[in-house]
Amino acid sequence: MLTPYLPYPPTSGGQIRSYNLIKQLSKDHEITLCSLIKFDSEEKYVDKLKPFCKKIHIFKRAKKPWTFSNILNTGFSAFPFLVIRNFSNEQKEELKNIIASEKFDLIHAETFYVSPHIPKTDIPIVLVDQTIEYQVYRHYANNFRLAPLRPLLMLDVSKIRYWETYFWKKAARVIAVSERDAIEMKRLVKGLKVTVIPNGVGEDLIEEVPIHFKKSILFMGNYAWLQNVEAAKILALKVFPEILKKVPDCKLIIAGQNTDKISDLKGENIELSDFAVDDIKSVKIAYQENGIMVAPLYGPGGTRLKILAAMASRMPVVTTEIGKEGIAAADGEAILVGDDTDALAKDAVKLLNDEVLYKKIANNAKKLVETEYSYKSIAQKLSDVYREVVEANR
Secondary structure (H helix, E strand, O other): OOOOOOOOOOOHHHHHHHHHHHHHHHHOOOOEEEEEEOHHHHHHHHHHHHHHHHEEEEEOOOOOOOHHHHHHHHHOOOOOOOHHOOHHHHEEEEEEEEHHEEEEEOOOEEEEEHHHHHHOOOOOOOEEEEOOOOHHHHHHHHHHOOHHHHHHHHHHHHHHHHHHHHHHHHEEEEEEEEHHHHHHHHHHHHOOOOOOOOOOEEOOOOOOOOOOOEEEEEEEOOOHHHHHHHHHHHHHOOOOOHHHHHOOOOOEEEEEEEHHHHHHOEEEEEEEEEOOOOHHHHHHHEEEEEEEOEOOOOOOOOHHHHHHEEEEOOOOOOOOOOOOOOOOOEEEEOOEOOOOOHHHHHHHHHHHHHHHHHHHHHHHHHHHHHHEEEEHHHHHHHHHHHHHHHHHEE
């Protein structure tokens, strides 16, 4: 299994998914994990993964994305910036030795941009793309504040699209986390074999939590990610002021990692709570003690783990159609959906003022997550795909 991050601590979306899947998959499979890290300090988390992995190999990548070397290499390479910043020559060379050292039935590549490390091989590859990356970066490029630079960014977007679809074609099976992503993948590559396996919620959040009806709004995220920065700004500057007009004693808590990137949003009734990367306890408390989540997500991509985590914690969620992608929650039953800032604000006000509606949404969401989005059932679906692919390759 190749991941572009060490799957611990499980605080960001990709790490949460990979860590929980590895825990479950290890019951039936022997896993050799190859992960990229940025800092030496991450090595201390390897012991957390040892109970679930036969072997673990870690490789260094650039600490900072926007280095002169990365930018220069991107300019003179066919690969996009996303691949260059997540590339390790050491891993590319060492993977040849690892693959030659023993018999592997399957290679699981988590994200297309780890694929350039994989040497030529007859071992079937299952490629999991948690989001369609070129769509994410196209959204960013289209909204980039310096218009003269947009054509350069769009050139990189076209490179992402080329290599993303290239590696999909080389895989024995592609995994999407939402039906919308699967449809788009098959549109881009005719005849592509795609299976939808959604994201889920870890065992730490699928526990009994009492109703916590409060006049507080939470948004959780890692603000190193563009979609989370955009959503936090829309929430603080456009949605929350409308909510305050109707619920003046309401508070907004914007929490997670790298909140220094949105420090200008802090103000009256708006609190920024920065959590250390391994502070899982504080993340859990934030979900279980605040009132509602409002997630004005407009950037495309995958299934939003923050929304599933809130639902598991009996926290009603207000989001957009894009935000609820990959989650089979009915609007008005287990979630509230609005696609403009006025609609999001109105739905949030309803929940903050109506305890009966609050309880209905919270309880239905909790039940849905427990039934459909546990990692035990998701890992079984992935394991079934593994077996299909291996059998087909014999």
